[in-house]
């Protein structure tokens with residue numbers, strides 16, 4: 001499986017004593033399980049700041065000492081998945097609703113590594129952009145996003161009635177902007193809307209390396 005190849009490669013890069021930012025999603029789950037095997041076999045001591053309850057629980061199960069950005073203001077490395085990546089290393093993230101804390105741990109890290117399979121690489125980003133919004137700001141945020149050329153849809157939960165609520169107690173809007181020619185500019189414009197906490201555009205300035213899983217191994221894109 002392609003994503004397993006990228007996740008395993010990232011797990012090989014972790015060194016004893018590192019403090020890492022831990023992204024979220026199914027590729028990160030494979031990464032954590034692989035890292036867990038190394039922690040056990042090589043008796044490594046790894047500290048991690050998880051970006052969701054999902055990765056928090058997986059980190060604990062795999063022997064990572066969970067910590068936070070109060071204890072450490074800088075992280076050695078951050079490993080995370082993505083929903084789409086262009087050839088310049090701009091990414092869209094947040095299908096799992098974890099984008100707010102993911103962007104915080106990415107910014108806190110000295111190096112950010114994204115792990116994906118080859119189907120996620122595109123010429124120009126065009127995936128819907130998740131936007132985490134304070135519920136009180138919902139209607140105004142939809143209107144302001146329209147002014148930026150986006151059609152916003154409230155993400156609904158498939159397990160309960162109504163809105164999908166993030167780990168931080170907020171709504172997620174999934175926004176169709178069509179082709180995104182200026183990811184960095186759009187990222188900033190969305191974040192200027194009152195009540196928006198963060199959005200899923202992770203521009204190239206945040207990303208150092210993308211490990212793309214292929215059928216036979218990996219291909220590495222560097223910034």
Ligand SMILES: O=C[C@H](O)[C@H](O)[C@H](O)COP(=O)(O)O
Nearest residue numbers: 025026027081094096097098
């Ligand atoms: O909120 C979710 C995250 O941004 C994930 O990292 C992203 O959706 C990729 O997830 P997966 O590895 O499951 O495709």
